[in-house]
Amino acid sequence: MGRIVVTGGAGFVGSHICEALLQRGDEVVAVDNLLTGSVDNIAHLFGEPGFVFVEHDVTNFVHVSGPVDAVMHFASPASPVDYLEHPIKTLKVGSLGTHKTLGLAKDKGARYMLASTSEVYGDPQVHPQTEDYWGHVNPIGPRGVYDEAKRFAEAMTMAYHRSHGVDVRIVRIFNTYGPKMRPNDGRVVSNFLVQALAGKPITVYGDGSQTRSFCYVDDEVRGILALLDSEYVGPVNIGNPNEFTVLELARKVLEVTGSSSEIVYEPLPVDDPTQRKPDITLARRVLGWEPTVALEEGLRSTAAWFSRD
Ligand code: NAD
Ligand code: UDP
Numbered sequence: 001m002g003r004i005v006v007t008g009g010a011g012f013v014g015s016h017i018c019e020a021l022l023q024r025g026d027e028v029v030a031v032d033n034l035l036t037g038s039v040d041n042i043a044h045l046f047g048e049p050g051f052v053f054v055e056h057d058v059t060n061f062v063h064v065s066g067p068v069d070a071v072m073h074f075a076s077p078a079s080p081v082d083y084l085e086h087p088i089k090t091l092k093v094g095s096l097g098t099h100k101t102l103g104l105a106k107d108k109g110a111r112y113m114l115a116s117t118s119e120v121y122g123d124p125q126v127h128p129q130t131e132d133y134w135g136h137v138n139p140i141g142p143r144g145v146y147d148e149a150k151r152f153a154e155a156m157t158m159a160y161h162r163s164h165g166v167d168v169r170i171v172r173i174f175n176t177y178g179p180k181m182r183p184n185d186g187r188v189v190s191n192f193l194v195q196a197l198a199g200k201p202i203t204v205y206g207d208g209s210q211t212r213s214f215c216y217v218d219d220e221v222r223g224i225l226a227l228l229d230s231e232y233v234g235p236v237n238i239g240n241p242n243e244f245t246v247l248e249l250a251r252k253v254l255e256v257t258g259s260s261s262e263i264v265y266e267p268l269p270v271d272d273p274t275q276r277k278p279d280i281t282l283a284r285r286v287l288g289w290e291p292t293v294a295l296e297e298g299l300r301s302t303a304a305w306f307s308r309d
Contacts, residue, residue, distance in 0.1 A: 001024075001025045001026055001027075002026050002027070002069030002070060003026070003027040003028075003029070003066065003067055003068055003069050004021055004026050004027065004028055004029070004068070004069060004070045004071075004072060005028075005029045005031060005062075005064055005068055005070070005071045005072065005101075005104065005110075006018050006021070006028055006029070006030050006031070006072045006074060007031045007032065007058045007062075007071070007072065007073050007074055007075035007097070007101055008031075008032055008037065008073075008074035008075035008076065008115070009028070009030025009031060009032050009037075009042060009053065009074070010030060010032035010034055010037035010038060010039055010041050010042050010053070011032065011036060011037035011041070011074065011075070011078070012037075012041070012078075012176075012178075012180050012181050012182070012185075012217070013074055013078075013115070013173070013176060013217065013220065013221070013224075014030065014032070014037065014041075014072075014074040014075070015030075015037070015041035015042050015180055016178070016180065016217050016218075016220075016221045017072060017074065017221055017224065017225075018030050018042060018045060018051070019045065020221050020222075020225060021225075022045060022048055022050060022051055024225075026050070027050035027051070027052075028045075028050065028051050028052070029052045029054060029064055029068075030042060030045075030051070030052070030053045030054070031054045031056050031058060031062065031064075031075070032053070032054075032055065032056075032075065033055060033056060033057040033058070033075075034055060035077065035086065035089060036077050036078070036079070036082045036086075036182075036185070038182075039053070041180050058073075058075050058093065058097040058100055058101055059089075059092045059093055059096040059097045059100065060100070061100060062100045062101060062103075062104045064104060064108075067108065068104070068105075068108040068110045069110055069111065070105075070110050070111040070112070070113065070228060071101050071102075071104055071105040071108075071110050071111070071112050071113070072113045072115070072228070073097065073098060073101040073102075073112070073113065073114050073115060073153075074115040075093050075097055076090060076093045076094055076097070076115070076146075076149070076150075077089065077090050077093075077146070078117075078146075079182075079185040079186050079187045080143065080146075080186065080187075080269060081185065081186025081187075082185065082186070083143075083145055083146040084142055084143075084145075087142075087145040088145075090145045090146050090149055091145050091148070091149045093149070094146070094148075094149025094150055094152060094153045095149055095152050095153065095156070098114065098152070098153040098156050098157065099156060102156060102157065102160040102166060105160075105166050105168075106160060106164050106166050110167075111167045111168070111169065111228070112157065112160070112166050112167065112168045112169070113168070113169040113170075113171060113224075113227070113228050114153055114154065114157045114168065114169070114170045114171070115171060115173060115224075116150050116153065116154050116170050116171060116172045116173070116235060117146075117147075117150050117172060117173055117174075118172055118173065118174040118175070118237070118239065118276055118278065119137075119143070119146055119147045119150060119273075120135050120137070120147060120150050120151050120154065120172060121133055121135040121136065121137075121273075121276075122135045122136040122137030122138065122143075122147055122271075122273065123136050123137075123138075123271060123272075123273040123274055124136055124273065124275065124276065127275055127277060128241065128243075128277040128278060128279040129237065129276070129277065129278055129279060130237075130279040130281070130282075131172065131234070131235050131236065131237055131279075131282055135147075135151070137151065138271050141270055141271040142269075142270055142271065143270070143271045144271075154170055154235065157170055158170075161233065168233055168234075169227050169228055169230075169232070169233060169234050169236075170233065170234035170235040170236070171223075171224050171227050171234060171235070171236055171238050172234075172235050172236065172237045172238065172239075172278075173215075173220065173224070173238055173239065174212075174213055174215055174237065174238070174239025174240070174276065174278045175187075175188075175189075175212045175213065175214050175215065175239065175276070176214075176215045176216075176217055176220045176239075177189035177190070177214055177215070177216065177217065177298065177299075177302055178216050178217030178218065178298060178301065178302050178305075179217070179301065179302060179305035180217075180305070181302070183306060188212065188246060188249060189214060189249070189253075189299070189302065190306075191203060192249060192250055192253040193253055193257065193299070193302055193303050193306050194306060195261055196253050196254055196257040196259035196261050196303075197257055197259065197303065197306055197307055199259060199260070199261055200261060201261055201262050201263070201264040202250045202253065202254070202261050202262070202263045202264065203264055203266050204246055204247055204250055204263055204264070204265050204266070205246070205265075205266050205267065205268045205269060205272065206246075206265070206267070206268030206272065207247075207265065208245055208246040208247030208250065208263075208265070209245050209246075209247065209274075210245065210246055210268070210272060210273065210274050210275065211243045211244060211245050211246070211274075211275045211276060211277065212243070212244065212246065212249070212276050213239055213240050213241055213242055213243045213244070213276060213277045213278060214240055214242075214244070214249070214295055214298070215238070215239045215240035215291055216240070216291065216293035216297075216298035216301075218293060219240065219291035219292060219293050220238060220239070220291075222289065223238035223283060223287065223289045223291070224238060226283075226287040226288070226289045227283075227287055227289075230286060230287055232286045232287070236282055236283050236286065236287070237278040237279060237280055237282065237283060238278075238280070238283055238289070239278035239280065239291075240278075240291040240293075240295075241277055241278055241279070241280050241291075242294075242295065243275075243276075243277040244295065247263075249295075250263050252295060252296065252299060253299060253303075255296075256296055256299045256300050256303060257303050
């Protein structure tokens with residue numbers, strides 16, 4: 001049992017992490033400025049002993065009184081639509097926010113976990129992506145604000161580890177989906193499910209041949225906590241290695257929802273990666289982790305969540 005600071009705790013992944021930590025008996029201090037997250041994601045936790053929410057922008061000095069055993073830095077816009085709308089805030093939370101939260105971990109003698117991303121691999125020329133691949137990122141393209149912020153964050157995390165002896169973990173998260181995604185966050189799973197449930201056209205960008213590998217949030221959080229608890233610094237890929245084209249995803253969504261929506265084609269965003277699939281050999285070996293929820297099953301739970309009253 002410990003006391004854990006979760007930045008981005010009111011976001012999609014962060015709120016699931018807060019829940020999982022409380023469930024296993026940890027205390028949680030969730031810190032979030034509600035830029036892309038919502039108190040609705042954590043409202044049910046407010047009465048729980050050991051849960052505190054602090055509304056704060058972590059690009060400014062982060063003060064937490066009392067002991068802290070771990071700092072999990074999950075604050076950052078993560079959907080392409082969000083980080084294209086907030087390019088400078090994204091760069092700041094990945095750089096200044098990482099610096100401030102590493103400072104907090106150093107001060108408290110706490111373990112530190114950075115939420116990194118498959119986007120550090122950019123439009124990858126190695127497939128599937130292994131952790132030792134350095135990536136193929138356009139630093140000046142629109143996605144560069146997110147990709148380079150996370151690459152800087154990884155560098156800063158390793159510098160605090162090497163220079164200050166902070167006990168760090170780096171997790172590279174691949175496309176994650178599930179309940180509590182914002183219906184309008186612009187990501188492919190939320191867009192397709194919301195469109196299918198409303199009988200509206202499914203918007204496939206490009207010809208739909210680009211691939212992604214989708215991990216259900218429960219699997220993702222289990223992997224993240226396994227890394228947090230392990231003695232392995234990382235980076236470690238945590239994602240589902242089952243790869244689908246975007247068009248295959250559209251068809252699965254139609255099947256799962258029983259929708260008769262038509263598929264329409266829209267322009268591909270600039271620098272949209274053509275393929276993405278994690279090599280999870282390392283996670284299997286050092287954490288004994290692998291995902292268990294199949295895409296159909298995860299889509300069904302997420303659809304049920306989007307169609308709740
Ligand atoms: P999200 O947008 O739902 O959550 C991010 C949270 O961070 C939000 O609640 C937002 O309000 C908060 N935030 C943003 N800037 C902040 C700041 N300056 N100070 C305090 N809080 C701030 O996104 P998510 O999908 O839950 O992603 C969480 C983390 O996981 C991010 O770091 C993201 O880069 C990483 N990640 C997610 C995915 C995915 O598929 N969901 C994939 C790779 C990496
Ligand atoms: N995409 C799509 N239709 C949508 C939203 C996204 O075809 O309505 C595509 C997008 O171009 C990308 C993939 O789906 O190729 C995944 O997009 P997402 O925004 O979910 O995440 P990314 O992996 O690009 O960060």
